[in-house]
Amino acid sequence: MEITQIVGFGLVAAVLVIILRQYKPEIALLVSIAAGVALFLAVLGKIGAVIEVLQDLSRRANVNMVYLGAILKIVGIAYIADFGAQICRDAGEGALAAKIELAAKILILVLAIPIVMAVLDILMKILD
């Protein structure tokens, strides 16, 4: 039962952060970062399995691998940016979090351009 481990882990980490926040807020932030990373590492294996299934399906439906690769990249960038932005917000740095999210949006936009181009090409072919 993975979920009970994860919830127990999160609660223990939360209590430790509260204890440390009175004396050393910076160390409390570091503990919360470490706990966040540990929780996600626990689930990363499952995400890898889901992605394998997705790739298998897309290979069977002979969808072009470039698009699936781009989508995976976008999801990865979105996740890491969200991870960093939330931690900055916990530390009280709302402006920093907004900057991280802005950068992530631009990176995702750059990644999405080939897909948009492909859609436009297909549309042009249909209309001609």
Added chain:
Amino acid sequence: MGTNIDLIFKIAGVGILTAVLHALLKHAGKEEYAHLATLAGVAIILMWVIDLLGNLFDQVKTVFRLF
């Protein structure tokens, strides 16, 4: 999962030790050493956390093919 819980307790332990050391040195009158001790504690914890973060980003790179 198991190893990570140990790391969290290790980090919290060093954090609490640093806080106690800071208070101890402050009462002993050595204010500047107290701040140095805090810096040392934060530096050690930062090293562990950065190592953990590096590990996370490497794994995310391999899972999401983010090369």
